[in-house]
Amino acid sequence: MSFTLLIVQTLNGLQFGVLLFLIAAGLTLVFGVMDFINLAHGVQYMLGAYLAVMFYALTGNFLIALVAALGAALLFGLLLEFTVFRHLYDRDHLEQVIATFGIILFLNQGVKVVWGAAPLSLPIPEILSGTVVLSPGILYPVWRLMIIGSGLAVALILYLLVSRTRVGMLVRAGATHAPIVSALGVDIRRLFMIVFGFGTMLAAFAGVMIAPILSVEPGMGDSVLILAFVVIVIGGIGSMRGAFIAALLIGLVDTLGRSFAIDILRLVMPPSPARTVGPAIASMLIYVLMALVLYFRPAGLFPAKGR
């Protein structure tokens, strides 16, 4: 367990955390502002990846594919909002869960019909496909650094948007006192639509950025969705800052846990049982973390004010 390995694994954890943040940010906005549980959020991440693959095949340019995929994902998100979600805002949570779960089934099957069940792939843009040498023999892919960088940039932009702009102010107000905001003459439906579209685009952006690393396949959003919910629960529902901190925390805990659990257990038990127990403990860690946070701070680490 060398120092370099620790650094590399921390980078890996950051990269995972940033990715989770991109997904959880949209989810916490939609959940916080509109009190709407959108299970279909993970599907939008999947859709972003598929759209990028499609546009890349058409244009052969990653940047164009990225922009086109974001645009198309936004349009599709708004279409969903208009046709389905809009009618669910006033219903209770159970009905929202059932309806949006239906969307998951529908879209997972839909991408299979359109693009087939076989996994697809998106190449890394040529100039970013290399590796950097962290220390002799330890390489790190530039693309993963790129994900960290772009994720942090998005976090910064979000922070400025939410805390410094008029729309951001309305979003914050809407999260805590939606009826009052509405009474003051703000078109809350339109605000909801903007928030929803933006959240969709963030999820799609995460999908595009991860597509060169993971295979693009039906159902790829389902496992991420659960983690995104864990993130917003730990961070405090509706809190952007909470989502950011919680996402990084989960990314680091999960990655460092996976890579060092066995080594740490070996100090206290023989290697063979350590090998069996280690992975089991590692995959439990984030849920243990969630349980602890909920026990000590039931509203999450950074609860949105007024909730």
Next chain:
Amino acid sequence: MVKLLSSVAVMALMIGSAQGPAFAQEKLKIGVVTTLSGPAAVLGQQLRNGLQLAIKDNGGKLGGREVELFVQDDELKPDVAVSKAKALIDRDKVDFVVGPIFSNILVAIMKPVTEGGAFLISPNAGTSNFAGKDCNPHFFVTSYQNDQNHEVMGKYAQDSGVKKAFIMAPNYPAGKDSLAGFKRFFKGEVADEVYVPLGQLDYSAELSRIAASGADAIFVFLPGGMGVNFVKQFRQAGLADKVKFLSAFTVDESTLPAQKEAALGFFGGANWAPDLNTPQNKKFVESYKKEHGGAIPATYAFQAYDAGLLIDGALKATGGKTDNKDALRAALEKAPFTSLRGNFKFGTNHYPVQDFYQVKVVQVGDKFATSIDKKVFTDYTDPHAKDCKMK
């Protein structure tokens, strides 16, 4: 009284006609249990396509009888598989069930199928328990015993002078069997033995460990989507030039369409490859490609095709009859067909005795496929066969 007598007579006639000239016309019913949804759907489709192709190439018949296929999706969930297998037996009254892809499904459907009076023919999963102490007279395997492809890689690593190997598999029974199989033949140093959660997609943490371990080879068993992700990330991490890539079920024709160049030159252990040089195999690969828009078949398709041929051969031997289970079993045991792989017979445990190869990923036109590099085992019987006391 006359009325009663006549109605009894009519009934007798009806029963008689239902049983009488049945065998010539009645369709042969075959159930298929395979995974057709979720990330592993590609494997399940190969299985189904392979069997369908075998029936088509035989003019829609097996053993001289028209075939009716009942295809069921097990959703990779043992409980779903059990209820669908029961439906195949009780409702559809199938004589054979062909499937599944995954070992946990096999373990689940074994009882319902074989105790329901049908023969179970596995074109892929071949767990160690059914090869050994739990071997079953109504169960046949046209693929391999699960350990074997891993053993091929272990033997190859040993023979080619690998000094230090990093080995990794999913944390479930087949994963443990896999690494045990590799270590049975590889006697060098094991740098580390890592189990990842089944279905893990991002391997950044493990890749960093591989790089830091100083291993000169890795051996992985990461089927389906897991392998697609790992291979891409392994190449991206710049490890492909330094560390020899050995694998089982990780680079094959079902995953290569997504892995593409990233898998070029990587090794696998297998009982077959599309370029295996037998006349029947050449014909099979050509007709599969024609049927499926140029897609190259993987082992799943070829093993399902062989399952079709096995049923065909056995039924020809019994004159198309399936009612005498002992006669049918005896016919199946003789493996009366020419396998696409050439050399093939059943061991006492109804698992194949066959050759194994080290295969390598090559480019064929604009597609990628495995290609036979070297024969590693000849007429190899699995290590569990000796524990089988077949009744």
